[in-house]
Amino acid sequence: MAGSTLGTIFRITTWGESHGKALGVVVDGCPAGLPLCEEDIQIYLDRRKPGTSSITTPRKEEDLVTILSGVFEGKTTGTPISLMVQNFTQKSGDYSEIASYYRPGHADYTFDEKYGFRDYRGGGRSSGRETIGRVAAGAIACKLLKILGIEVIAYTQSIGPIEIDPQKINYQTRLETPTAMPDKEANEKAMEYLENTRKELDSSGGSMVCEVFGLPAGIGDPVFEKLDANLAKAIMSIGAVKAVEIGAGCSVATKKGSENNDAFRMNNGKVEKATNFSGGILGGISDGSSLYIKASVKPTPSIFQTQQTINKNGENIDINIKGRHDPIIVPRAAVVMECMTAITVLDAMLVNMASKLSDIQDFYKK
């Protein structure tokens, strides 16, 4: 079905395959008057770009964005913003073998079952390159949120057994380390771990965290459109994510109420919570604390060891995947998580403006 569109007021529609002519996104419902240029978007795309270190595929993908519509005299007009990134490596000769079998951990088999056939070049629509549209749209959401005083920050939390030290987090650092870890020491250990993983012709899982600072209380809805429910969907929709946690996450299962309840406290006339196990959301609505979301990401399914699988003729075979593949997905996915979070939070904020009659009366001056 029409599964490439997300959002109610700030709504994005992504398109494009790994080896098609281009990939892109249409951002519809972006409010008018936002200063926007290609550089605003490019800096986000550059964070997901491969080829920048030993732990990303050495494929050369420039991924330069063009704004095709929706911006006039440097500002968004309120009409759809169409963003496009051209593909320069459309050669598909190397993929003839992959076309004949189903790679373990990939969507080859499920696409064939659903659609009857698939664009097998580089994973087609199920490629990680699908996230280009998400990041381009998310860059706009991030820019708008910043103007509203809201900062969205995602980073690598762990790679295999290596975790960051929460005490040593420096958010700026995540933009400088190849692992996207905000902790230089952990980054170094993780790089070493990944080097060994690569030598074993293997890949590694990891986890990433997104935090949102400055979000006012009252955002989100009580039932199906809970802010955490929409965040769970947005984050789980990123390829390879297998778990989403809010606040204390899985650990709540073994906690007691007396441990897990966050006490409300007044602090200099402001409402605060003594702890933030809720991750900033109560009853689906933001509670004024920062949001804390964690995602667990599976190891890259493309590994260079011999693997068992089946081919399209229904025969058991052994395969050896070739090509260039990241040994870990997380470092390049963190910016995608940041963007999906921003898109979700912004949309909830725009929808929220019509919650109270008094606000509507103010708006229409009655």
Place this chain on the structure above:
Amino acid sequence: MAGSTLGTIFRITTWGESHGKALGVVVDGCPAGLPLCEEDIQIYLDRRKPGTSSITTPRKEEDLVTILSGVFEGKTTGTPISLMVQNFTQKSGDYSEIASYYRPGHADYTFDEKYGFRDYRGGGRSSGRETIGRVAAGAIACKLLKILGIEVIAYTQSIGPIEIDPQKINYQTRLETPTAMPDKEANEKAMEYLENTRKELDSSGGSMVCEVFGLPAGIGDPVFEKLDANLAKAIMSIGAVKAVEIGAGCSVATKKGSENNDAFRMNNGKVEKATNFSGGILGGISDGSSLYIKASVKPTPSIFQTQQTINKNGENIDINIKGRHDPIIVPRAAVVMECMTAITVLDAMLVNMASKLSDIQDFYKK
């Protein structure tokens, strides 16, 4: 916003507060021709009914469902099915105190921030009774799925530190134990644990699992409407759920690709996977294995110990919550998870029918 509606083709809209006149759901888009009577729905509602054991609130809630529309001569007509459960305990005298302050872990504060005021009687719309509509609608989805050969089964996986033994699962047992555990031994240990928790005036977290058997491959969509993304939203939208995992879930973060990839294998002419770490979903689309989804549920926030919080005047206060509250949410939430999963899977199956031109040609006989 209009956050009480979920689904594209099979679409549900729930309504009602804890202490209003009634609660209910409108199920729109249910295919015509499904045999349906109130008893089909009542058996699901009875599974979430309180007062059935020492670990559920002794409140008496009969929760009898009435079908108000959409069924004619014993079958669904294709038009909206309106289901209603009347509330018989609408007395709200006891809630005057709660109206004045914000209970930790509850949505009192966030509702006030969003809407300017709230129905404070029993949590209003943020009460666990809101799930009545979900369960009533889910009962219909479950019935329809069974006719298609698909079984959806949710159960309590853990309560505090007590976990079920996967080797001892008997799905029928979950319908008989007060904990909704499918393992009698674990159930007994959990009951003991909960008894102690209650004595400590505390509450306990837990986890629940939902499995789906018989789902064909090819269901779900590649990008934002991934089957796992929609399941994550549906499950995270259940109050108190703080984490959703698919298949191997959080454990993928420390795994290697060679461990986590599920090998495809032919078995008597059928495609199978040697393992099911994917939880039955690859690239957002069902892979023919059973679905495996896990949710972590926070401890009941209403505990009887003295707690710190603030009141509506912005003063720090101590409170002692009164009333009757379950010491654990999971046993009554498992059927809600079963229902939300069924609703999500069924909707994805209905949407999926238009995926291939050849299927459409067959349908319209061209």
Place this chain on the structure above:
Amino acid sequence: MAGSTLGTIFRITTWGESHGKALGVVVDGCPAGLPLCEEDIQIYLDRRKPGTSSITTPRKEEDLVTILSGVFEGKTTGTPISLMVQNFTQKSGDYSEIASYYRPGHADYTFDEKYGFRDYRGGGRSSGRETIGRVAAGAIACKLLKILGIEVIAYTQSIGPIEIDPQKINYQTRLETPTAMPDKEANEKAMEYLENTRKELDSSGGSMVCEVFGLPAGIGDPVFEKLDANLAKAIMSIGAVKAVEIGAGCSVATKKGSENNDAFRMNNGKVEKATNFSGGILGGISDGSSLYIKASVKPTPSIFQTQQTINKNGENIDINIKGRHDPIIVPRAAVVMECMTAITVLDAMLVNMASKLSDIQDFYKK
């Protein structure tokens, strides 16, 4: 499919059949803080109630509304408002004959083709009683719009060959005449015409107009969600409506640009238009003038003359419809048009609040 829901932020879901237990609507997304009681809704339902004059069916339908949720201490809470009207005349013995054949001009045949069978009692879901939910929801929209200074007024414009005289319109009069005409003289002529029509065992078509006063400029969207496009959908979705016109409507086809363009003019510092052929909408967005929408309604298909049709066995037959039927639909449909217009305009206004960055900054005080 799930075709009983309408709206983005102010969203309604109707349910119920002519002879089921009840009919109703869930209004989700109504802003919190609106004073609301059953009487507010009842006065609108009473305008569509039959049995009030010689030109409506003498069936006795009291149609008393109950608010089941969403209102607390006299105000809307922001959560779903469930409204129900019980049916007291559920006897279906008289409909056995109708079950066997397809009435011309009715939806009997199309329902059977779509769903395989139908609730044949009184038209089931395709009955005019389906509009009860629309009117109940619309009453809320009208009340909210009035607070914002916006008045929505619909009335009968013509019955057969009898048209109202635009010079003699008194809007209050429409609430007092059995025809819903805002012109007493036209009403009398129309009553006479209808009396003759009834004697001929026939029925009559007619037209109705809805005007909206006080709507600010800037409401609606440029492409598919044009205000006129959504009005066209909302009005055309009322059973028996066969044409929707905006402003000059069909007459534009024979006009020249120099005749049809409305000149903008300043008037005491306010922007006005010298004429209003646009009907208050330019490019899909309100232009500050009053909205003018006209709908043409077909004659009641149930007539008492002998008619040709087919039965379910595929045989040509002659039928004589019995029962009690309005000789004209328009007088009771005008309030439905008023309500559908109000719902559409209100939703567009709520969505519109997020159009400009500067407004969003004001709202979130940044």
Place this chain on the structure above:
Amino acid sequence: MAGSTLGTIFRITTWGESHGKALGVVVDGCPAGLPLCEEDIQIYLDRRKPGTSSITTPRKEEDLVTILSGVFEGKTTGTPISLMVQNFTQKSGDYSEIASYYRPGHADYTFDEKYGFRDYRGGGRSSGRETIGRVAAGAIACKLLKILGIEVIAYTQSIGPIEIDPQKINYQTRLETPTAMPDKEANEKAMEYLENTRKELDSSGGSMVCEVFGLPAGIGDPVFEKLDANLAKAIMSIGAVKAVEIGAGCSVATKKGSENNDAFRMNNGKVEKATNFSGGILGGISDGSSLYIKASVKPTPSIFQTQQTINKNGENIDINIKGRHDPIIVPRAAVVMECMTAITVLDAMLVNMASKLSDIQDFYKK
């Protein structure tokens, strides 16, 4: 808001302004397996292309379409199809004057009121060029419908006072006449009329009709998603359309039931209607007869006579619009109507597949 997306399963999102870099559309939810190439789309775009006769603007717009995604080895893959048409005439120097005032009949004023400013170059998003995306998407819908045996045909029905003669309709002719009339004689008279209109520095209104042949009975939904309601929205959303009629349209208002009811009749074992005043839709659902939809289109608002209006400073002024403008919109809009109808009908057909349990059981072979 996000008003550039339309459809539930077959869903289109258009983007682009008159003088931006490009215009386009993303078609999401197109079933997999449809043979598709750029030529399939180009022939539809060529029908809306200007500069082909004396009655279209002599502007040179090549409007060549590129398929950027969603097609692999000549067939649609089920993933989003991104279509782009580059703009070659982006010069905006000529528009500086227009930026300062509000043209009568245009959306200049309403855009400014909604968004605070506007892309004034050639009308920006409110330009007729916005329909490029609609036509490109509609070409795909038309191709798919043809495979299902359904033909969608739109043509000019009248230009000013000149109407086609229904007896002389030759559908092929509409593709050959500059007026898009399917009647050569009427075309000649209309051309003469337009020549005079042009000499008077004026423009003309007109009307267009769309017919759909081969549509099975049972398509559409009973309440808000009535097939006629969605057609009304889709057609009314085309710029300059001010009225939409189904079947007998406005004429039903003066008809009697005995005249307007279409008798069902058996004809060689097939269900037929003796007449088709219903326009092929009863109760919102297709009745097996051909669809008949009529739209009235206002005269081009850009005329070369001196006009009164206001400027952005709120002053009354006289203006003389320059540039090149069609004296009539209809001939180029007919193909847009054809495309919007096809998109709407196809989406309804895809949604309809899940209406009956028995069909779902067949599909999933249970």
